[in-house]
Amino acid sequence: MIPESISVEEKLQERIKELSCLYQVSSAIREFEGSYEATLESIVKILKNAWRFPELATVEIQCESYHLSSNPIPKEGYSQKSIIKISENEIGFIKVHYPASDLSKAHFLVEEQRLLDKIADEIALFFERQNIKIQEEHLKQTAARNDRLAILGEITAGIAHELNTPLGNILGFAEFIEEKTAEKQTKRDAQKILNSAIYSREVVKKLMFFSCDMPQDIKKIKVKPIITQALSLLKPNFKKANIRFKFNIQDPALKAQVDPIQLTQVFFNLVINAIYYSPENSKIVISINNNETHYTIEIADEGKGIAPEVKDKIFEPFYTTKPLGEGSGLGLSVVHGIIKSHKGEISIADNIPKGTIFKIKLPLNF
Template sequence: MPANIPIEERLKERIKELSCLYRVSSAIREHTDSEEKTLIAVLKILKDAWRFPELATVELKKGNLHLTTNPIPESSHYQKSEFKIFKKDTGYVKVYYPFTDLSKAHFLIDEQRLLDKVTYEIAVFFERQQLRKQEELLQRTAERNDRLSILSEITAGIAHELNTPLGNILGFAEFIESKSTEEQSRQDASKIIKAAIYSREVVKKLMLFSCEMPQDIQVIPINPIITQALSLLSPNLRKANIETSYSIANPNLKAQVDPIQLTQVLFNLLINAIYHSPEHSVIKIEVLESKNHFYIKIADEGKGIEQKNKEKIFEPFFTTKPLGEGSGLGLSVVHGIVKSHKGTITTLQNKPKGTIFSIKLPIKL
């Protein structure tokens, strides 16, 4: 602190600095849910600690987050302290004085030290917030996986219990149809057969979700499977007036997969994307590769998945489609197949709109 400042003012400034640190710590400790509200409170506390608080403006910048206590003067002097979050340069805090009223000499060395300390506290606050969000995400993911595992066990049991009676219903209905001489009886038996076949398909999908279906794992090229799926779905795409964009980093990529099940995964995700995509939009399919895994990303430009539905979309019979337009088994089947291939499937927001389904599968099982 400059020697020409009276000792009383020095003590007053020192008390302000100590009070500032205490109040900043208290504001951060009392943080509840509004990150922006807490940071604004910290900036206002910091502003009051400067020698001329009525002329000071405090600014915080981190990525898209930009906060100020009041408008920044067009011509100004400032003190600045940069902060890092997890050892990365991410932002700064500045304190401004207007050029017309004060000079740079009006800033104190102790104020720069105080700014550095408060900026450090802000960085720690950001790190704690990130860690808390990551912990919450991990907890939600673990809870969702537990719920899906329980559903898999229940679903497998239901599927096995239904298989035998459905087989009996189908067998007896076919017998009645073949032996009956009355037209009405044959028609009724035909309806029973169709309903039983449909029910068996539902059971098959339930078994796929619960990883109970036998697999035919082969080392095969991935590119032909995707191009064939796109070719088979081309009538659906034309009818919906939607285009596709397909890219693969390594056209010669080979992996251990069940070709029929992988095709089913692609069909379910692409049909889902077509359903939710508006006309004249583009569905993007991208295949990437790392040392031990390959990734399939399917991005649409639809409305996206509502936050409240994100944790439910892979559950059996959950659907956002109108009644009669979806069984709610498509994505649950995809989840079961991916899981049986020791992979993972996640959803991401496709900015500015839409959804990305990202599948991670091992190249070798």
């Protein structure tokens, strides 16, 4: 059996090992290059060599989603443990194990427990600093994006106003030509002009929605009629795509403060999007639920889903995954803008086993 007592010389050697351990751990953290796992692996190796019996010690670290150990953990043994905390929130622990077959609890030193506590604090500070850096970077990106969107909003509002008058003239003259001419080719050409002008007017309308230049008409009304009327108008789209839909609402009498035209625009954009990406013979489910303060609208399709790298971009203006000429890239940014103006939130989730769910959360009153 290995003796529990320790000589003065051994004590001095242990202190030197502990100081060396602290220095090496600080260096490993300072040299962090983006891999948490690599840094924790270094700390595991450093700690193992700092203990009184390194050849028998097993170091285990669990921190957030990471779990590492220097060796297989003994089935029967003794351990020292220190909790890793950030602002009183436990995020993990460090343990040093000794096998019961060779050592006892008494073979651990009080100084080793203090060292373990210091290392736990070092790891906690390391993770806290990294989390703060990530949050700061996210805030910088958000601020920069908001600045770009604000500038873009001003530009698009100006463009929309400038285009409205000539588009109105084009529509008016094209209708006049179509009505007055007897030539079939001229009528067909006038109709093409009309169709293009109407499409352009819709783009202008989306630009105005995006730039928040469309006046709101907020009123306390029932939500169900807005959705059922929109679904009725969309029935030809469902039929043409050979797609079914199901509408569920928790409270048919639900009332909320909303701009009915803007909510219809949101619903149209999301459902038309869902139809576009859904395969034939699939189903789109629309669900509305509520509690005392909020209501949610969920639109779930059975399409191919949205790639993770795309999810962060789809609400950006002019971003589209559709082929050239099939989308302006404004539909979802318009949706996002309207939801924000209603003090709401919109998010995306995977529809298991396949497809996408757009989730809208809106206050009943604001």
